[in-house]
Amino acid sequence: MTLKEFTRYASLHGANLDRWPVKITLAARDLLDRSQEARDVLADAALTDELLDQAAVPNVSADREQRVFDRIAARIAEQTVPESVPWFVAKSPIRIAPTAGFLAMMGFLGFLSYTQGLLPMPSSTPSHDMSGVMIVSYLGEIR
Amino acid sequence: MADAAAGDSKAFGILTRRHLRRSIALAQRVSGNASDAEEIVQDAFLQIWANADRWRGDGTRFTTWLYRIVVNRSIDYRRRRTFAPLDAADEIADPAWSAETLVDGRKIGAEVDAAIAALPERQRAALSLCYHEEMTCAEASEVLQVSVSAMESLLVRARRVVRARLQPLIRQKDGARP
Numbered sequence: 001m002t003l004k005e006f007t008r009y010a011s012l013h014g015a016n017l018d019r020w021p022v023k024i025t026l027a028a029r030d031l032l033d034r035s036q037e038a039r040d041v042l043a044d045a046a047l048t049d050e051l052l053d054q055a056a057v058p059n060v061s062a063d064r065e066q067r068v069f070d071r072i073a074a075r076i077a078e079q080t081v082p083e084s085v086p087w088f089v090a091k092s093p094i095r096i097a098p099t100a101g102f103l104a105m106m107g108f109l110g111f112l113s114y115t116q117g118l119l120p121m122p123s124s125t126p127s128h129d130m131s132g133v134m135i136v137s138y139l140g141e142i143r
Numbered sequence: 144m145a146d147a148a149a150g151d152s153k154a155f156g157i158l159t160r161r162h163l164r165r166s167i168a169l170a171q172r173v174s175g176n177a178s179d180a181e182e183i184v185q186d187a188f189l190q191i192w193a194n195a196d197r198w199r200g201d202g203t204r205f206t207t208w209l210y211r212i213v214v215n216r217s218i219d220y221r222r223r224r225t226f227a228p229l230d231a232a233d234e235i236a237d238p239a240w241s242a243e244t245l246v247d248g249r250k251i252g253a254e255v256d257a258a259i260a261a262l263p264e265r266q267r268a269a270l271s272l273c274y275h276e277e278m279t280c281a282e283a284s285e286v287l288q289v290s291v292s293a294m295e296s297l298l299v300r301a302r303r304v305v306r307a308r309l310q311p312l313i314r315q316k317d318g319a320r321p
Binding site for chain 2: 008011012014019047048051052054055056057058060064065067068069071072073075076079
């Protein structure tokens with residue numbers, strides 16, 4: 001391992017060799033034994049590590065954790081649709097009484113219209129005038 | 144996770160409890176705000192629940208998916224508060240600290256926090272994932288969706304910038320050593 005490589009690993013992983021990739025640890029220790037510069041680089045990285053260790057650790061108390069958990073659970077419960085609803089709670093999609101009343105009213109109005117002649121009804125006698133009829137065969141020819 | 148993906152809310156509850164603490168800590172480190180961190184994590188877990196059926200489990204770790212959402216949301220929240228780190232950064236490189244002040248661990252901790260807070264967001268996320276969450280560069284690169292080499296560059300730059308900002312402290316520490 002060269003000093004340049006060693007410096008790169010130190011600036012990447014810090015001074016703790018246990019956090020370096022396992023395959024290069026042996027070479028790194030070997031260089032440390034031989035090189036004062038490598039030892040200086042590692043001491044320098046250790047100072048940075050020491051400072052980073054003094055960064056505040058976020059205080060995640062059990063209460064705080066529980067509070068967030070409860071909020072998540074509540075939101076999920078709001079979103080969840082119950083699988084089955086008791087018949088006495090559920091509203092049927094079609095309510096029978098209003099629907100039947102509406103259909104009866106429409107039928108009655110239709111009957112009145114027919115019997116009182118309010119609407120023009122087509123004649124029931126067949127017409128023999130075929131002048132306007134055009135028969136098209138399935139082959140598309142006009143007869 | 145497979146049970147949660149099938150809509151089992153009880154299984155999802157267990158999963159949430161298992162990862163909640165670390166997620167809040169990560170969100171707080173990246174966003175720099177405790178109350179934002181709670182909202183971020185809440186939203187992240189709800190997003191996972193809503194999209195749980197998309198979970199394929201094809202080698203991708205659940206934590207990678209979770210942390211990716213947490214980090215991205217934290218960065219979004221952070222962008223809304225862009226004024227905060229700049230205010231803090233003004234106090235960092237003050238060479239006129241007295242020895243008494245430097246001895247005060249809380250003061251040093253605050254300076255370190257400010258130096259980390261002043262980092263660009265992806266460098267800060269890289270530092271949080273690799274240093275504080277002790278993830279490998281490969282794992283962290285999956286979270287940030289960058290190559291391993293890009294992740295290494297982010298981490299090296301983050302450490303270098305923090306170090307440069309805290310140079311007065313380091314000099315002081317060096318001088319204090321026998």
